[in-house]
Amino acid sequence: MNLDPDTCYKAVASHDRRFDGRFFVGVSSTGVYCRPVCAVRTPRRENCTFYESAAAAEKHGFRPCLRCRPELAPGHGLADISGRLAQAAATLIDEGFMAEGSVATLAARVGVTERHLRRLFDAQFGVSVLEYALTQRLLLAKRLLADTALPVTEVALAAGFGSVRRFNDVLKTRYGLTPLALRRRATDGVADRLVFELGYRPPLAWEALLRFLAARAVDGIEEIRDGAYARTLRVEAGGTVHAGWVRIEHVPRRMVLRVTLSASLARAIPQALGKVRRLCDLGCRPDVVDRHLGELAQAVPGMRLPGSVDGFEIAVRAVVGQVISVVHARRILAALAQRTAAAGTLPDAMPGSLRHLFPSAAAIAVMPPQDLRDAGVPAGKARTLQALAQHVADGTLALEEHAPPEATVVALRAIDGIGDWTAQYVAMRALGWPDAFPGTDYALRKVLGVDTVRAMQARTAQWAPWRAYAAVHLWHRYEAMKDAPAVSEPETMT
The missing domain is CATH 3.40.10.10 (DNA Methylphosphotriester Repair Domain)
Structure with missing residues (x-):
């Protein structure tokens, strides 16, 4: 850089x-x-x-x-930097990957050799992978000491240090402070809760993001109340799956999102916060995106690309939502969650109407086909869901931010029942790919007044490489025009 x-x-x-x-x-x-x-x-x-x-x-x-x-400080968006692989590795480090992994396993995770990753990382960030990882552990520990009442032992473990002694030694050497000194300096810690602030680059179209999520909220898993978004969450950290909930509210005066996590996620804090960042697209640079989209972005500046807390969940939503209305899809998804409720244990103190975890890939892969049909999933879609779930569960398909978008779209389309609309929608929300565009979408066609794939491509070429953001703006226009949620079309378009 x-x-x-x-x-x-x-x-x-x-x-x-x-x-x-x-x-x-x-x-x-x-x-x-x-x-x-x-x-x-x-x-x-x-x-x-x-x-x-x-x-x-x-x-x-x-x-x-x-x-x-x-x-x-807010992080980088996917398209902010040329070193996308280095940024993918950095995101994994930010979310605690190096607590259990090595540089070699990190390189394998992002699909490059260890030597190449070291070279990319030094060119992009000016430090080695290990130096970056140590700094992120220290900054996370500093945040936990300032913002939570977690015991020092819990802070050390959550930040990826093997022992309190190691944590104390590194903190003293690097910052000249002890954990207790940092905690005494903190003035905004909140006892008995895990409350954090995540910054963003303004403007942030929070109400538009909230409306998008509200229109697609699944009963028992998500709820929007008093201007805040809450949902259940499954987080894997250190080989253990943690279940809990998260609540997100906007604090515009401070230009942050205030994030409250359930105490059950105390051992998975960096991973949980990473999911929130992706869901709300906090790495976005609205100055760059809005300037490129021009008139399209003027009505709602700071529009974010709604992401996901789990890529498989987005893929399931997309498959279930093919052809039918969003309202109908929500009912099916809620029924699916109820039928797999035993697959995850939730903490006792759940806010509002939150009751279930979204079904995991492993759960749907082995779900009796009749249970899928009883939840309202047609037989054809049920076969597609189980094939998709098997690919994700066995690791042959990664629906994560670091996954290569072009290859992932091809792999998705190879699954019977998944066409371009579904694959592009997953690339948008699960992979966070800013140039994905579900061009056969009914609402997008109506707003733009086009009938063919060629006409759609010609009309949207001006917005590349930010066409995913353009799609969110166009959906927003459609819903405002029709006063109804967007509806997807069949997977083919002539």
């Missing part, structure tokens, strides 16, 4: 939130590094150096600022 010092300093002097998380500034007069939006007095230009990542700043001897808290 090439950082122009003059541009970076202007961003720091103006506290420009468009640059938040894109670089960090080390201040030699204080020995700390900050986000560009830090509220302290702007340092002198000659005291500033700029780094691609928090890990690079720490490698050069700087400590994290206790005021702007670099661990709260």
Whole structure:
């Protein structure tokens, strides 16, 4: 990444939130590094150096600022950087992969050799994989000490340190502080709850995102109440599956989302927060996307690409939702969740109407076909769901953010019953691919006034490589025009 010092300093002097998380500034007069939006007095230009990542700043001897808290900075979106593989690896590290894995297993996970990953990582972030991983563990531990009442032992384990002693030694060496000193400095910790703030680059069209999720909310799994979104959650961490719930609300004054996790997810915090970031597309750069979409984005600036907390769930929703209305699909999905309720154990204190976990791939793969039909799934779709579930359960199909979108779309379309609409929808929401576009969608065709694939391609080419965001804007227009949820068309279009 090439950082122009003059541009970076202007961003720091103006506290420009468009640059938040894109670089960090080390201040030699204080020995700390900050986000560009830090509220302290702007340092002198000659005291500033700029780094691609928090890990690079720490490698050069700087400590994290206790005021702007670099661990709260928004991350990168998929299309922000040229090194998509390096970013995929970084996302896995952010979500705790290196607590159990190695550089070799990380490289295998993203589909490259270990040597190539090391080279990509150094070029992209200015540090080694291990240096980046250690910084992320420390920043997570710092966040847990500041924002929760978890015991220090739990903080050390949740952040991926093998022991409290190791945690104390590294914290003292890198930051010159002890866990108790960091906890004394914290002023906003919340006892008996896991409450976090996740930053974003403004603007954020929260109401539009909430409407999108509300129209597709499955009873017993999701609910929208008092301007907040809540749902049940299944998270795998360290070889163990943790079940719980999450509640997300917007705090526009602070330009953050406030995230509350159930106590049952205390051992899976980085993984759970990673799911929230993907669901709400917090790595988005709306200044870039909106400028490219032009007039299409003017009515609702800051539109996010609704993601997922589980790629398989999105694929199931897409298959079930083929041809039928969203309301009908919601009823079927709720019935499916009820029939597989025994597959997951939820904590006792569940908010609102949350009762079930979404069925896992393993559960649907072995589900009796009659149970699928009794839930309202037609026989053809039931066969498609079970074939899809088997591919995901045995690891031959990955529906995750790091998966290659083109190859994944091809693999999905190879499954009987999955066509281009379904594959593109999964690429949009499960993989977070910004240029995916379900061009046979009924609502998109109506809004754009086109009837053929060729006409659709010609009309939407202007929005590449952000056509997925364009699709969300167009769905929003359709729902506003028709005052009804979007409906998908059959998988073929002439």
